[in-house]
Amino acid sequence: MKLAVGPVLYYWSRDALLDFYAAIAGSAAEVVYLGEVVCSRRRSLRFEDWVGLARDLRNAGKEVVLSSQALVESEPELRALRRLAANGEFAVEANDASALALLAGAPGFVAGPHLNVYNEETLAWVAELGAKRWVPPVELGREALRVLQEKRPPGLETEVFAYGRLPLAFSARCFTARHYNLPRDDCQFRCLEHPDGLPLATREGEPLLNLNGTQTQSARVHDLSAAVGELRGLGVDVLRVSPQASHIDEIISVFRALIDGTVGADDARGRLDAARPAAACNGYWYDRPGMDYRIDG
């Protein structure tokens, strides 16, 4: 199994992004997804910068994929998407039907986790359109994946979102701007102040969600480290680690060691507990509410 670093879902400064990818270049991850998936107002890096970064990472031996924005509303966003689809150099991860429209027929794209591929018929369809890899929706559990793996079209790789706060929803509204009583069009880029998102708790203080601009994430960190053996058994090809502001190197090494079988489950859990920015969950994998957590597998 390969290890992938998903796109950075938060708004980080240019320096923070460059530092992060310098570390990734030297990490044990084989695949790196680049680009802005959440909000077109976030422009720490321009398109040319992303492509430059992609070339650097390719030179460092990584497979690079450019990720498309998950919610496409405006004409400028469509223009950016067309440019991405026509880059001619790197594979693209399609995260909405607009991207699928532009990538269909061009072999080698990745059908991203926001595409609503829930069943074997739709999986066959995206493969026919030219997908080389797909990422199931995060709410799909192991029983569903078992069926889909059995019926998977030949040559199609499966990548599972294995670590990170879950991207649960997208909106036209920016919840970070709303928190600061700002309109989205004049958000003053307040997301920059929250490199791991803005935590939302219940009135009893129980962490529930994590506001990340127009994206709503889980407060808990989805963690399938206990299921790595099971994922391998199902023929999953790639495990995705979703970036967080600190300790990404440790997260990657633990998952690498789990894949290679060089670390025990208890050790791995201990190290991840220390590196996670919040409590863990893995309920979706076991066909339970996504926020649930079980360590017995």
Added chain:
Amino acid sequence: MSTVVASRGLAPAAQAAYRPEEVPELLCPAGSFPALKAAVDHGADCVYTGLRDDTNARNFAGLNFDEASARQGLRYAHAAGCKVLLAINTYPQPGGAGRWRRAVDFAADAGFDAVLLADAGLMCYCADRHPSLAIHLSVQASATSYEAINFYRRRFGVSRAVLPRVLSLSQVENVVRNTEVEIEVFGFGSLCVMVEGRCALSSYVTGDSPNTRGVCSPAKAVRWKQGPDALEVRLNGVLLDCYAQGETAGYPTLCKGRFSVNEETYYAIEEPSSLNALALLPELMRIGVAAIKIEGRQRSPAYVAEVTRVWREALDECARNPSRFSVRPGWTGVLARVSEGQQHTLGAYHRRWK
């Protein structure tokens, strides 16, 4: 709301009356035969329905149609010249497409005017087996751009698309201008703040979501508890809100609870408000939307009757004299009453909402 309408101004004085074929279709919800009858009797051009299972996004106990009542509804509506759609707008689960395919077969056999689909695999099946059955792209398919919509047209011959409630009016207009597919928009009813078809908040807390089970914040996971000072509501144990005496408590969906962010407690995602785009009718007609949809298959026949009547009157009046259209206070009163005291919003149509 009034400031928005004022800033938009009135349509140009030269705007003539619309011809009947230019008037958007009024599409009303029917969660039961009595609701269907209410919609038809009060002037709906079209009603949308669902079967009594998880093939549709309002899979609630006691709601929807079995095959016999669906055929009865079709006869009633068609006799009055009203179209009937079948929503089959959830995502078949792995290995389980049979039930969804049977629903499509049933729609073709029974003579529904179109099916509302979200899943591409099911669209493949429908276009292949029932090429003459019209496909409307459900809002659950999350197609927010004309590129996406035109793609579904090229692939499956989709004739109409329902836009998610995320686009501003000018974005809606841009979509309409760049596609041959008829565009349907929401006019009234409960408001999803998240893009439809892209929201797993409900399954994160309860295990069931619109995409997987056709439910959001399902009633079986909701617990109300009256304490000495406040009424508490929980979803699978998670506190969504507590209401002091005199505060109105709406249906507890996760996105409309009060939560704490940076030690400030407020409606962090959305107030318990509902959409009312009545004031935008002249704009929606000028833009050329093909249909206006009323949400609420889970609502009572009385609700359907009242809302359909108001929107029928408003559409007819706007069509006759678009330049002089204004929202009558009587309409607002009726719509406010059926919204159970919730405030109304223009939602994403109004850019500031975002």
